[in-house]
Amino acid sequence: MFGRHRELRTLRDLLRDFRVVGLVGVRQVGKTTLARALADHARGPATYFDLENPRDLARLADPLLALNDLKGLVVLDEIQRRPNLFTVLRVLADRPRPQARFLVLGSASPDLLRQSAESLAGRIAYHELGGLGLDDVEAANHARLWLRGGLPRSYLAASHSKSGTWRRQFIRTFLERDLPQLGLAISSTTLRRFWTMLAHYHGQTWNASEFARSFGVADTTVRHYLDVLTAALVLRQLPPWFANIGKRQVKAPKVYIRDSGLLHALLDIGTHEDLECHPKVGASWEGFVLDQLICRLGAEPGECYFWATHGGAELDLLVVRGRKRLGFEIKRTSVPGLTPSMRSALADLNLTRLDVVHAGDSTFPLTKEVRAVAFRRLLDDVSPLAR
Numbered sequence: 001m002f003g004r005h006r007e008l009r010t011l012r013d014l015l016r017d018f019r020v021v022g023l024v025g026v027r028q029v030g031k032t033t034l035a036r037a038l039a040d041h042a043r044g045p046a047t048y049f050d051l052e053n054p055r056d057l058a059r060l061a062d063p064l065l066a067l068n069d070l071k072g073l074v075v076l077d078e079i080q081r082r083p084n085l086f087t088v089l090r091v092l093a094d095r096p097r098p099q100a101r102f103l104v105l106g107s108a109s110p111d112l113l114r115q116s117a118e119s120l121a122g123r124i125a126y127h128e129l130g131g132l133g134l135d136d137v138e139a140a141n142h143a144r145l146w147l148r149g150g151l152p153r154s155y156l157a158a159s160h161s162k163s164g165t166w167r168r169q170f171i172r173t174f175l176e177r178d179l180p181q182l183g184l185a186i187s188s189t190t191l192r193r194f195w196t197m198l199a200h201y202h203g204q205t206w207n208a209s210e211f212a213r214s215f216g217v218a219d220t221t222v223r224h225y226l227d228v229l230t231a232a233l234v235l236r237q238l239p240p241w242f243a244n245i246g247k248r249q250v251k252a253p254k255v256y257i258r259d260s261g262l263l264h265a266l267l268d269i270g271t272h273e274d275l276e277c278h279p280k281v282g283a284s285w286e287g288f289v290l291d292q293l294i295c296r297l298g299a300e301p302g303e304c305y306f307w308a309t310h311g312g313a314e315l316d317l318l319v320v321r322g323r324k325r326l327g328f329e330i331k332r333t334s335v336p337g338l339t340p341s342m343r344s345a346l347a348d349l350n351l352t353r354l355d356v357v358h359a360g361d362s363t364f365p366l367t368k369e370v371r372a373v374a375f376r377r378l379l380d381d382v383s384p385l386a387r
Helices: 005-017 031-040 054-059 063-068 085-093 110-119 139-148 152-156 160-181 188-200 208-215 219-231 260-266 272-277 281-297 340-349 375-381
Strands: 020-024 046-050 072-077 100-106 124-128 235-238 254-257 304-308 314-321 324-331 353-358 370-374
Touching (some): 005 020, 005 031, 005 124, 020 031, 031 072, 085 100, 139 160, 139 272, 160 260, 188 219, 188 260, 208 219, 219 235, 235 281, 254 260, 254 281, 272 281, 281 324, 281 375, 314 340, 324 340, 340 353, 353 375
Parallel strands (some): 020 124, 046 072, 072 100
Antiparallel strands (some): 235 254, 304 314
C-alpha cells in the first residue's frame, strides 16, 4: 500500500459529504488495494463486490434487493461492467436516512462517466487515483520512480528488466482489451502506432493535421483517438492559458504520456543509461516533474495550464486557483537561471510566484519573485494549495 495516506484521507472526507463516491484510474494503479484498505479501517461494517467475479455478479442479480439493507461502506469494483447499477444507486442515495455510503471503482470510460452523470448528478463526487508519487516512495527514490513510473507493479518489480516486461504486457493488454471496451473501434496495431507516435511527441503542442496525414484519416478522427486515450487516463492534455496581452498565443494543448514508465516502454527505454542517452530525456523529465507538481499541489485538471506565445515566451505550468496564479518552469539542470521567457511570464501573467524546478540539490532565490526549487526537495519547499 505504501503510504497513500493522502488518498485515504481524501476518500474519507468525500464519503462524509457524498453518498456515492467514484474512484477512477487506469488499470493496475491501485484502486482495489486502496478501497480494501479503506474498508479494513472503516468505522462500521463494510461490504465488497467485485463485478469481475461471477459469484458477486450472481449476488447482484437483483441489485436493489442485494444492496437495500446493507449498512456502512459498500464497495462496487469495476462498476463500468454493470452501468445499470447507477440507477439503483440513485434510488438508494435518495432515501431519507441512508444507512450506507457507496464507493464505486472503475477505469474511466465514456459509458462510466455518462451513466453516472445522468443517474447521480449532485449525488456523486469523483476522485482520480494516479500512480505512486514522491510522498509514497520518498524523494530519495525519485530516479527509480522516473524510470519505472508510478504503476505499483512496475515500480516494485525485482529488476528494471522485469519492470519493462510488465509494462510492455500492460500496454498490450490495455490496447487489446481495455480500449475496445471504451468504444474505440480500431485495431490494436493502429492504436499501438498512434500511442507510440504520441510518445515521440511527448511534451509538444498537439498538431492534429500532422497526425491525420500520418494515418491517412481526418483531423477529427485522430482528435477522437486522443480524447479516448485522455479519458482512459493514460494521456494528459494540458490546455493553453489565454491572456489578453496583445500577443499571439499558442491555442493548442500540450500532450503528455501521463506515466513516465509507460512513456519509456513505448520509446523502448529500459535503463537509466538508455534514458540519459535518449533525445526525449528532457521532455520525459518535464512530464514527470509536471505530474509530481500537480499531485503535490492538489490541483484540479481545470486549474492547470501552460502558456506560450508565438514570440517564444512560455511557461511549462500555470496553476490558477481563485486569485492565485502560480507559475512553474521545469529545467533539467543543476544551475538554473532567470530567462527572458520567465521575465515575460512575470510581466504578462501577473503571477503570485514563479518557481524553477531543477535537478540540483538546493533551493534558493533567483530574484524577489522567483525561486529555484530542487526537485528532490519538492515535498519540503512546495506546499499544497489551500482551499
